[in-house]
Amino acid sequence: MSDSSPSILPGVHSINHFVLSVPDLDEAAHFYTAFGLRVERRDGQIDLYCVGSPHRWGSVHAGAGHKKLQYVSLGIAAEDVAEMAGRIARNGLATEPHPLSDGAGLWLCGPGDMVFQLLVSPKVSPDSKPAAVPRQAAPAGRGEAPSRRQVAQVHPRRLSHLLFFCSDVALMIRFAEDILGLRLSDCSGDVVAFLHGCHGSEHHLLAFAKSSGTGLHHSSWDVGNIDEVGCGAEQMRTAGYKAGWGVGRHVLGSNYFYYVRDPWGSYAEYSHDMDFIPRGTVWRGADNPPEDSLYVWGPDVPAEFFINHEHKTA
Numbered sequence: 001m002s003d004s005s006p007s008i009l010p011g012v013h014s015i016n017h018f019v020l021s022v023p024d025l026d027e028a029a030h031f032y033t034a035f036g037l038r039v040e041r042r043d044g045q046i047d048l049y050c051v052g053s054p055h056r057w058g059s060v061h062a063g064a065g066h067k068k069l070q071y072v073s074l075g076i077a078a079e080d081v082a083e084m085a086g087r088i089a090r091n092g093l094a095t096e097p098h099p100l101s102d103g104a105g106l107w108l109c110g111p112g113d114m115v116f117q118l119l120v121s122p123k124v125s126p127d128s129k130p131a132a133v134p135r136q137a138a139p140a141g142r143g144e145a146p147s148r149r150q151v152a153q154v155h156p157r158r159l160s161h162l163l164f165f166c167s168d169v170a171l172m173i174r175f176a177e178d179i180l181g182l183r184l185s186d187c188s189g190d191v192v193a194f195l196h197g198c199h200g201s202e203h204h205l206l207a208f209a210k211s212s213g214t215g216l217h218h219s220s221w222d223v224g225n226i227d228e229v230g231c232g233a234e235q236m237r238t239a240g241y242k243a244g245w246g247v248g249r250h251v252l253g254s255n256y257f258y259y260v261r262d263p264w265g266s267y268a269e270y271s272h273d274m275d276f277i278p279r280g281t282v283w284r285g286a287d288n289p290p291e292d293s294l295y296v297w298g299p300d301v302p303a304e305f306f307i308n309h310e311h312k313t314a
Contacts, residue, residue, distance in 0.1 A: 010080035011181015012118070013199040014125040015159055015206070016073040017056055019100055020216065021063025027263050028060045034239035035221075035260070035268055036155040036232065050221075051155040055124055058159070058219065061100055067264035068310060069216040071098045071115040072162065073105070074180065078120045081106070087179050108179070111171045112214040114164070116180075124158070125201045129276035133224030154232040156221035160271050161204050163218050165211035165308040169193050172208040182206060185277065186252045186285040188293035194252055200279035203253040215310030218259060218267035225272055226256045232270040233258040245305055246270075248298020252288060257298075265309030 022028050029039050029046050037057075038049040048058035061070070076084055088094050088108045097103040098115055105119035138144045166172045169190045176182040182195040185203050194204035209217055223229060230247050244267070246258030255274035259267040277283050294301060 009181055009198065010076070010083040011198050012074040012076055012205070013123045013197050013201075014075035014121070015057075015162060016075045016117075016119050016121050016124070018058045018072050018162055018216070018219065019061065019070040019098070020058070020067060021061045021070055021100075022067045022264055023063065023065060024263070025060065025062045030239075031241065031262050032060075032268075034236060034241065036153055036235070037221075050158055053158070055158075059100075066310065067216075067262075067266065069114075069164070069214065070100055071117055072164075073101075073117040073119050075121040075123060075125075076118050077123075080181075081120060084118055084181075091179065093179065110175050110179070111168060112166050114166070114214045123199065125197060125199075125205060126158075126276070127200050128278070129202075130157070130222060132273065133228070135225065135227065151231050151234075154223055154228045154235055154270070156223050156270070158222050160202060160220040160222040160269075160274065161207060162216070162220070163204075163207040163209060165213065165215040165217055165311070166208045167211065167213055169208050169210050176206060176208075180206075183283070184285055185283055186288055188252075188288045188290055191290065192293050196277045196283065198279070201277060203255075203275040203277060203283075209306075211308040211311060213308065213311035215308045216266045217308070218269050220257075220269040220271045222274075223270050223272050229256050229258050229270045229272050233260065236260040243302070243304075245302055246298055248295045251292040251294070251296050257295075259305070261304075265304075265307065267305075 033039050038051050040047045045061045047056050093108040095107050095109040097107050105117045108116050173193050176195045185194045185196045187193040192209045194207045197205050241260050243261040244259050249256050253274045256272045259269045
């Protein structure tokens with residue numbers, strides 16, 4: 001941390017929601033329900049909520065062919081609209097509202113034709129590091145671990161971050177910093193980069209990994225403790241989703257993780273205990289060696305983890 005705090009410039013404060021299309025909505029509903037989200041159906045789409053929360057974190061639409069990332073909606077403050085609109089106009093990035101949206105907000109097209117909505121909305125990213133859910137101590141003379149039948153379904157508390165594939169990580173960093181107002185937390189060469197919000201956020205709100213083109217790698221969902229990471233992995237295996245990676249712990253962000261592969265080759269992550277970067281903090285990020293871009297400990301990474309199924313030649 002430096003002696004003086006950095007200035008807080010207009011920029012994205014939260015992920016509002018993400019929008020995908022997939023060829024089978026019933027399968028998508030089954031996957032996200034098993035994952036522990038509340039799924040609401042509408043004509044031609046499902047909406048994703050965390051149990052007990054009114055905020056819509058994602059929408060999945062019916063679409064022909066393979067899975068496709070449609071757009072990402074990011075939250076901004078009302079007082080930042082003029083500055084953000086000016087950045088978009090000066091850089092020639094304005095685009096029409098996405099046809100799957102309600103048309104609200106500012107619309108822009110980033111590198112690789114990745115479409116973003118900037119929407120005036122409440123800050124739904126945390127303002128401080130979320131507390132872990134305490135483990136209930138067992139009475140004297142009893143073991144700490146529950147029986148399998150006593151384990152309740154894991155329900156994520158909120159969306160933590162999104163990681164996207166892109167063809168040029170350095171270009172995406174410049175776009176995220178100069179246009180979206182995010183800050184680089186850490187990177188590993190031109191392979192992967194992690195960016196946080198200057199209004200206070202976890203180590204990364206958005207991240208980008210090198211591929212042949214744009215696509216969703218994973219959505220990450222915060223859970224209450226490391227037991228919930230492990231129990232989430234088990235509940236997904238029991239539901240028939242056996243492919244994944246973890247349980248492990250990341251270096252960059254420090255969070256514990258388990259990734260489960262969805263039916264279309266991207267992932268949903270259970271995440272716990274990520275580093276938090278408070279508003280006004282200078283984060284001492286670095287260009288990290290490749291081995292630190294993955295994990296401190298955990299099982300070997302499956303080769304398919306790096307495949308962009310929206311661009312199969314990745």
